[in-house]
Amino acid sequence: MTVLDLGTSKIACLIAKAKPAPDWLETNEPMQFELLGYGHHRAEGLKGGLIVHLDSAEHCIRSAVDEAERMAGVTVEDVHIAVTCGRLKSDSFSASVALPNGVVREDDIMRILAGARQYAGRDGRTVLHGLPTSYGLDDNAGIHDPVGMCGERLKIDIHTVTADDVAMRNLMLCVERCHLNIAALVAAPYASALSVITHDEAKLGVACLDLGAGTTTLSVFADDHLVHVDAIAMGGYGMTTDIARSLSTPIEHAERLKTLHGSVFATESDECEIITYPSVGDVQNRNLNQITKGELSVMIRPRIEEILDQMRRRLASNGHASEAAQHIVLTGGGSQLTGLSELASNMFGRPVRLGRPRKLTGAPETGSGPDFSAATGLLFQWARDDDRLASRAEQRFLGTGTGYFAWVSEWIRDNF
Template structure:
């Protein structure tokens, strides 16, 4: 998009170091990287811990979350040989919601100026959101002049009424605050928050997909998130509170086996769709509460697949339903990118194609140097996208903690008007 917002590129000054913290339902991951020429990044250190105290992307136990965040950051710092103070962190909990706000202002002069653009943007941003929500992103996605839409950069053009469409993403105030507290307890300051589906899309979509219109589906442990990009901008996001952990729990319940064994069986033998050979292959299933190994049951692999497939079908049905309800299904066309740790089961892409009726490819982080095969997989798309958000400096309106708190309601609108006009 041609318009460059007033947001300043505020990044860690020491040698162009940026750090990303991905707080997920199943893992907490920290990437430390150096910004190189042409806006690319090279990984210096990676820290990775099994998540504790986090459920469906939101912190539910502060002590446990602090421990695993601190351990992941320390591990990355040791590998990078550097200490970090600021992080870009993802927001996957807090029920992020997309809003589309339109605003229109008069153009007093003969042509549209930078000041007119900022007046329109501020007016759109000051529109009311729920009082218990916080603004995480405010992204201008299009301008209009005298009703003519589809204008990317109105500056220098003639018109009497300037309109703007701003995509605003809000999240629960409590979830945002808990994430800030969790980071602060680890002596970290949050430089910016990025909703997980936005980060995943930045990491996995190629430029043409972002421009022509595509959806990115990130299948995490506790949540599945959806982002839709068009004309280079994020235009819609959604979050479904179902993910890979639910598949694991289904296996544990269905086969009465411990959760750790259920996860192992899913990883080693799981599949999203059945094949003819599944009836012949037998799997040992240790039973809950049985100490001796000899007491495990044997079941055909087909039994395991019959537990996994319905849950994955449910996830893709919900994704299809949400996309259709959003009104953005036509923008996506047939282009869908599937990423996240839970998409790595064999035949998941084929099942997604069947249910979504779209072309689906598996996405992994792009444009990041220094990632090994393990950390360059779909499970690390969000963490990689956080780094890319830092260096790409996407076209967004600044959202500080104060504005996020004040922009909902009449006081926010008045304060913005005073700052704009006095």
């Protein structure tokens, strides 16, 4: 299995082999993954996951995939892709269907999910996910798996995630120009969360905040189901440009200052610790300037506070998601700023921890950090039963002929 994370700062490609988790291993995941190869390349031609220059983006994707292929000794054909662009949007609704045989079949569930995906894909939106969050039979709610159970009417609560169709078409065009088949498009906030949150967190309620270079994404889980996603076009790169402009230093040196010395809280010792940096145009670094670590923190903090405040407001605007998010998990490259967990806890008023992606067998340390959460999570998303059921629903029913489309059109009119 091959996955691609198309970010603002880097493109990451992982090639992994799936195998069933052994019975003796205490885990809630049905699969384990062995990393066979990985590659990454500095992103060009992308901004916030959006394709802004086809040729540049294609070159970077080819380079990352080629590096992973050489390490794994395989040729990649199909890829699963993490999506951050296209104004990700969550919708939740309910749909029901009569059971003529009085027994729930898997086909009944898949028909509803396929119809829900078609309904959600209106108004120029591409459906990334159409996931069941709960089932009901007649007057009985809260059923986990209704297949084989008796009843007269099946009801499903469904959560869909969509993205702008034009953004998705350009993304797919770029990937297909690399002679790759797209097996799945997955919302990046969903993938990131699956790699860093625990089963108990997903069950009890948790929000995962992924701070990338160009985007910051949010996903909320409750009762082990994805119930909300969101994204804003703000990330760690904004902090880097703030530093570069304030100090008149090259972007790459500003990024280095942020990564090595960045913090959101300044201590007494930080006011005395001197950091040197070159000016823009000083190629040979002949005249180095100085700044204290404390002064650097003052430059960084306003931007990260703005990002956290935006996500706090967006979470609060969705009552169900806000209530479900009992605590916060931070991940992504931007989450590694010293003191960020404490700042986020103060702003959200909830416990916060830093999340690292689950370890893949054979994965090096450089490919196991928070900046690889989305790529790693794509593997675990593939293994989830709900996602595989929804995918089969689309493949099995959408495009099976005019009879089905007539049925689903009538069903949509009756249910939505």
